[in-house]
Amino acid sequence: MPNPFSYGGIVAGKQFCNRAKEIDDLVRAGLNGEKLFIHGERRIGKTSLLRKVMVKFSKKKVISVLINVLKCVDAADFVNECASGFAEAEGSTGILKRVKKLFDGLSPAVTIRDDGRPSLTIERSAGKLSSDQLENVLKASWKIADSNRDKRLLVIFDEFQQVRLLGDDRIERLIRSVVQERSDIAWFFCGSRTHLIKQMFLDSNSPLYRSAGHYPIEAISDEHWIPFISGKFRSAGKDISNTVIKRLLDITSGHPYYTQLLCSSLWGICEPESKISDDMLEQALNILLERENSTYHILWDSLPEQSKRMIRAIALENPLKSPYSGEILRSYGFTSPSSAGRAIEYLISHDLITKSRDGGYIIIDRFLGMWCRKIFAS
Numbered sequence: 295m296p297n298p299f300s301y302g303g304i305v306a307g308k309q310f311c312n313r314a315k316e317i318d319d320l321v322r323a324g325l326n327g328e329k330l331f332i333h334g335e336r337r338i339g340k341t342s343l344l345r346k347v348m349v350k351f352s353k354k355k356v357i358s359v360l361i362n363v364l365k366c367v368d369a370a371d372f373v374n375e376c377a378s379g380f381a382e383a384e385g386s387t388g389i390l391k392r393v394k395k396l397f398d399g400l401s402p403a404v405t406i407r408d409d410g411r412p413s414l415t416i417e418r419s420a421g422k423l424s425s426d427q428l429e430n431v432l433k434a435s436w437k438i439a440d441s442n443r444d445k446r447l448l449v450i451f452d453e454f455q456q457v458r459l460l461g462d463d464r465i466e467r468l469i470r471s472v473v474q475e476r477s478d479i480a481w482f483f484c485g486s487r488t489h490l491i492k493q494m495f496l497d498s499n500s501p502l503y504r505s506a507g508h509y510p511i512e513a514i515s516d517e518h519w520i521p522f523i524s525g526k527f528r529s530a531g532k533d534i535s536n537t538v539i540k541r542l543l544d545i546t547s548g549h550p551y552y553t554q555l556l557c558s559s560l561w562g563i564c565e566p567e568s569k570i571s572d573d574m575l576e577q578a579l580n581i582l583l584e585r586e587n588s589t590y591h592i593l594w595d596s597l598p599e600q601s602k603r604m605i606r607a608i609a610l611e612n613p614l615k616s617p618y619s620g621e622i623l624r625s626y627g628f629t630s631p632s633s634a635g636r637a638i639e640y641l642i643s644h645d646l647i648t649k650s651r652d653g654g655y656i657i658i659d660r661f662l663g664m665w666c667r668k669i670f671a672s
């Protein structure tokens with residue numbers, strides 16, 4: 295039987311665990327024309343969840359458009375991704391006529407991808423996009439909504455924080471004006487680099503400041519993981535107790551990617567018709583840490599001295615609740631609170647640490663945290 299645990303890509307069907315509440319909330323928000331910024335740690339399951347929401351929408355009277363900003367390196371790429379997304383939402387019949395109507399005066403080149411989906415490229419003059427071009431592409435959303443009055447339109451940007459890195463501050467301003475004007479269109483802005491996406495929506499200097507409600511995506515709780523995990527092991531006659539599963543979930547904190555990864559490793563070392571022990575879980579974990587050893591070493595070597603101290607403090611305190619207390623500064627060798635502060639800023643901006651819900655700092659990559667604890671303990 296093939297390994298039933300899947301990590302790395304988008305998961306759906308039997309590989310998708312629960313998220314019933316999030317799906318309900320997001321479907322309702324979409325139907326209500328809400329504007330939401332959806333944020334969560336790397337690999338927490340944002341894209342898989344959004345896809346699931348889109349599948350639900352396809353069964354209702356909702357047109358959903360998914361625009362992935364990750365691949366964009368400049369504003370022109372962004373415009374092309376938006377144009378392709380909106381054109382796809384318009385459907386493929388009579389596409390050229392409709393594309394012309396949708397993007398007034400822009401004359402995009404249309405190519406049809408191998409999977410039948412359209413891809414649009416809008417010409418830029420001397421590498422520069424005009425504000426009109428940007429605005430017209432975003433306003434295609436209005437036209438789709440106007441020509442489908444019996445349906446709701448939901449526009450989803452995935453990896454939206456990437457917009458900040460495109461070097462064109464017109465984009466956020468234009469998005470704000472296009473989004474604000476229509477209460478009948480729902481917009482979801484989804485992102486994984488939490489510190490960047492929060493800056494975009496919570497910093498009073500940002501054009502999108504308070505332009506959308508916020509919806510955090512958290513880990514999946516034990517009560518949903520336990521039947522999911524035990525069902526998969528048991529279907530191959532591999533006996534796993536709830537105690538071992540709970541221990542596994544303690545290690546991963548229920549984070550979907552790390553949970554699937556550790557389950558997959560555990561599955562690999564367990565013969566069918568056998569019972570899974572704590573020792574096997576330990577072994578599965580060691581296999582993963584061993585596999586990542588050289589990557590973690592390279593990462594460690596690349597860190598500035600103070601950030602190494604801070605990672606060490608966070609790994610050992612796990613979570614680190616009071617980084618500026620005299621005791622922490624003394625124990626981990628910081629000369630001042632400001633040097634500790636700079637180390638925290640560095641680690642946050644490099645997506646290595648984050649603040650957990652209870653306010654303590656944690657290392658985002660759960661296995662890096664364990665690797666550090668092993669190194670420091672030896």
Ligand SMILES: Nc1ncnc2c1ncn2[C@@H]1O[C@H](COP(=O)(O)OP(=O)(O)OP(=O)(O)O)[C@@H](O)[C@H]1O
Nearest residue numbers: 301302303311336337338339340341342486550551
């Ligand atoms: N609902 C779920 N049930 C089970 N596993 C999940 C679920 N959601 C995510 N995963 C696991 O997490 C991995 C990452 O999922 P996904 O790509 O959807 O996350 P993401 O937050 O969009 O990641 P990124 O930050 O890289 O964009 C999947 O490959 C899968 O292993």
Ligand SMILES: [Mg+2]
Nearest residue numbers: 340341342452
């Ligand atoms: Mg994603």
